[in-house]
Amino acid sequence: MKEGASTTVVIYIIGLLPFVMVVGNSMFIPIIPDIQHALQLTAIEGGLVLTVFSIPAALMIPIIGLISDRIGRKKVILVSLLFIMLGSIFSALAPVFFEGQSAFSMLLLGRFFQGVGAGRTAPMAMALAGDLFVGTDRSKALGTVEVFNSLGKVVSPIVGAFIAVYLWFATFFVYFFLALLAYFGIKVWIKERMKEAEPLRLKDYHRSVQEIILREFKWLIPIFLASGVGLLLLFGLMFFMSYYLEESYGVYGTLKGIYLALPLVFLTVFSYWTGKNMGDNKNYVKRYLLLGLSVLLTSFALLIFFHGLLGLLVLISLASIGLGFFLPAANTAVTASVGIKERGLVVSLYSMVRFLGVALGPITFSILMHDPMELFFFSFFLVGISFIILISSWTCIPILRDCSSRI
Known part of the structure; x- marks a missing residue:
């Protein structure tokens, strides 16, 4: 400074x-x-x-x-x-x-x-x-x-x-x-x-990547996957909305910007609330992961059938709330479950997967956007697979009980 x-x-x-x-x-x-x-x-x-x-x-x-x-x-x-x-x-x-x-x-x-x-x-x-x-x-x-x-x-x-x-x-x-x-x-x-x-030397850096992935893959990969899918869907939805609001409903200019910002407001507010109230208790972290994916899964199930203007705005906002629960919990799980010497490397890899989700969202939705029902069914399927893989990696699921096991 x-x-x-x-x-x-x-x-x-x-x-x-x-x-x-x-x-x-x-x-x-x-x-x-x-x-x-x-x-x-x-x-x-x-x-x-x-x-x-x-x-x-x-x-x-x-x-x-x-x-x-x-x-x-x-x-x-x-x-x-x-x-x-x-x-x-x-x-x-x-x-x-x-x-x-x-x-x-x-x-x-x-x-x-x-x-x-x-x-x-x-x-x-x-x-x-x-x-x-x-x-x-x-x-x-x-x-x-x-x-x-x-x-x-x-x-x-x-x-x-x-x-x-x-x-x-x-x-x-x-x-x-x-x-x-x-x-x-x-x-x-x-x-x-x-x-x-x-x-750190490049050779040591490469070795560290291999060691961490091999040792931590059981819990690491599912959280990486679910986070990447969540951001793929968020930015894909934003891309879809940008076209849909203009082509189907004639919404342009600043009003369109406000509509696009609305889900992000919910994401921001609920991310802040989750981070403030969750702490670092492993049971709470897992519960917020489950809650976030459940809300996301529900929103895409409903979007298959209700994707008019009102349904789109409400349910995409609901999906953003789900991500507001999930992403801070995923951040905590990733950063708290590795040692300080490995944290920088793990967080970098985690950030890469998240940003790849951001990258793939618009191009994926542009291919499927001709049929909204097919698009939202595909999204529902992605979240469902991520949900199953995540909970399959846990030895204890904290529903109606506490777990003392590692995330």
Whole structure:
């Protein structure tokens, strides 16, 4: 931290990093139909605009800690934000200088660069908060990271939809200036402490990955799977709603952004409530995992039959509540069940699987969205399989009794 810098200012600057990562997809969900119409794309190509951002972001997450141990968090963050700015310029100028498939190719290249950069920002925010602060300040910094993460989810669809009313590719300029603000904030206000430990060698890192997966796969893989499926369905639903609201109900602009933000508000509120009330009791963690998947399963069972406008809004909000129960419990289960030396590695792998879910959601739903009943039956099936695999990995299910066994 820079000498003389306000702790609050530094915490807010760090909080901008997860905000930038979340905005990189959520702000562009409402404008996908506009991109499709402007560039004459298919629904699947429209889904690629989101997916090509998320896949490189996901693949960067597991190795970013290893890189930052060697060259420093600040350098990694600054280079990442430069990638986002470069990608934003490519994407914004694509429809100005090109047409049709050429514009689409340039747009995808820009989104790829954005994804490479964004995949490093949120993990580095948590690492930087841990490096710079201790005690109460560290808790405050980590809490702010989560607040900015949630705020980005809620605000960005509204902002994206509002801007698209006037000029859809202006959203990329907004993303550029947001990354630029974070860049100068980090550049000016953040000063890293000297590293005290020798970074993990690549060979040792690879060995650690193998050992952890082989030793912990029985409980680790089911939670990874269910979390990835949950986020695949959430972002797939957001993509589906963006098209469905316009094509079937004529909902455009800011109102569409508000509709898209509504499920994310429920996700944010119930995630906060669950994290506050759950604690680290293993029985409570398992119960919230069960409750979350049960609510998610129920919502998709009902969506098979009730997917009119009101049913869609209510039941997708219900699905978001289910994720609000499940995701904080999954986070706690993953972080609390491994030792401190392994936690960073496990959390990185977990974050990668979650972000792959985000990446695959839009493209999966774009393939199936021609038949909503088939789409929601497929979603119900995915949740059901995840539910069965998860509880099959437990030696004790805490329903009407307490379990003392390991998660």
